[in-house]
Amino acid sequence: MIVAERKPMNEVLGMVQDAKRILVLGCRGCVTVCSAGGEREVEILASLLRLGMKKQGKEVETIEGTLVRQCDKEYIDGIDQWDGQYDAIVSMACGVGVNFISNLLPTAKVYPAVNTTFFGGSEEQGVWSEQCAGCGDCILHLTGGLCPVARCAKNLMNGPCGGSVDGKCEINPKVECIWQSIHDRLGRIDSQEMMNRIMPIRDWSTAGHGGPRKVLRDDLTI
Amino acid sequence: MSFTPDIQAFTCHYTSQQTLAEGEKGLKEDGLPGSITLNRLVCTGKLQVSTLLKAFEDGADGVYVVGCPIDQCHNVMGSQRAAKRVLAIKKALVELDVEPERIEMYHQARGFHPEFIEAGQKMDKRITELGPCPFKGESK
Numbered sequence: 001m002i003v004a005e006r007k008p009m010n011e012v013l014g015m016v017q018d019a020k021r022i023l024v025l026g027c028r029g030c031v032t033v034c035s036a037g038g039e040r041e042v043e044i045l046a047s048l049l050r051l052g053m054k055k056q057g058k059e060v061e062t063i064e065g066t067l068v069r070q071c072d073k074e075y076i077d078g079i080d081q082w083d084g085q086y087d088a089i090v091s092m093a094c095g096v097g098v099n100f101i102s103n104l105l106p107t108a109k110v111y112p113a114v115n116t117t118f119f120g121g122s123e124e125q126g127v128w129s130e131q132c133a134g135c136g137d138c139i140l141h142l143t144g145g146l147c148p149v150a151r152c153a154k155n156l157m158n159g160p161c162g163g164s165v166d167g168k169c170e171i172n173p174k175v176e177c178i179w180q181s182i183h184d185r186l187g188r189i190d191s192q193e194m195m196n197r198i199m200p201i202r203d204w205s206t207a208g209h210g211g212p213r214k215v216l217r218d219d220l221t222i
Numbered sequence: 223m224s225f226t227p228d229i230q231a232f233t234c235h236y237t238s239q240q241t242l243a244e245g246e247k248g249l250k251e252d253g254l255p256g257s258i259t260l261n262r263l264v265c266t267g268k269l270q271v272s273t274l275l276k277a278f279e280d281g282a283d284g285v286y287v288v289g290c291p292i293d294q295c296h297n298v299m300g301s302q303r304a305a306k307r308v309l310a311i312k313k314a315l316v317e318l319d320v321e322p323e324r325i326e327m328y329h330q331a332r333g334f335h336p337e338f339i340e341a342g343q344k345m346d347k348r349i350t351e352l353g354p355c356p357f358k359g360e361s362k
Contacts, residue, residue: 050279054319
């Protein structure tokens with residue numbers, strides 16, 4: 001899922017200083033699962049906005065809404081139900097949602113309430129960690145299913161840097177050295193020879209270095 | 223100018239048994255300050271962050287929660303969850319430049335005990351000293 005975190009309140013309040021009616025818009029997708037921008041968080045942010053504005057001597061009206069997804073035109077169209085009822089939208093979706101609303105509503109003021117952080121998974125309740133960098137050219141079949149692009153601090157492609165200690169990364173000792181883990185795992189699945197494979201210089205154009213990426217599926221387009 | 227705070231207390235069924243036994247009058251006689259309004263819940267684990275924020279929106283100068291001892295909650299983790307939510311509000315208050323001491327969590331054993339009254343007295347003293355909540359737009 002895409003993992004996000006709510007922005008500090010002074011930042012969000014700064015965005016909506018001139019608004020009198022704010023649509024606080026959540027998303028039932030990834031940000032609900034990582035407790036950053038679902039229905040519950042919308043309720044909390046709306047309350048904090050009202051309190052924060054009141055403290056500044058301003059009254060603000062908030063509308064609370066949550067769409068099934070903010071990354072899908074079909075669902076974004078649901079914003080129409082609040083037409084004319086808001087001066088600004090504060091989106092609690094990831095950056096995709098904010099962009100989609102901006103694309104589809106050219107004159108609406110849209111602000112992000114969360115920092116979109118990474119593609120990750122929930123290790124345990126309340127803990128999320130980065131697992132994938134969305135680089136567009138997956139090599140997990142060569143690395144025992146563990147990603148050095150996302151999980152090696154130096155994005156190394158051909159084994160460890162040599163700086164790790166006791167299986168921990170020298171950049172952050174709380175993080176496992178993913179190349180140590182790849183080595184150990186390849187051994188366990190009887191594929192240790194994969195470590196000898198030299199990966200060629202990588203073409204990073206698929207990772208966004210070639211500009212915004214797009215997927216087009218002829219079998220699905222209408 | 224005299225100031226009588228509006229303090230909202232959220233207590234679980236078990237820690238507030240005393241309120242049932244003594245009633246409002248009895249609690250006042252025991253020393254529970256008149257500034258405190260008790261809101262009883264089946265378990266403090268049921269409290270949502272938004273409920274506590276709403277108390278401030280509705281004009282509370284201070285809010286506190288009384289739940290079971292951390293390792294003796296009748297519902298196992300209810301009071302631990304409540305404590306985390308109180309902590310979340312403290313952080314949010316700091317973000318809004320409001321004193322985090324305006325909300326507090328207390329863990330207390332069930333039944334009759336003076337600590338329940340003491341918690342109320344502590345909050346009454348603390349909030350009276352802090353003055354009106356900045357969300358009300360009034361000066362101290």
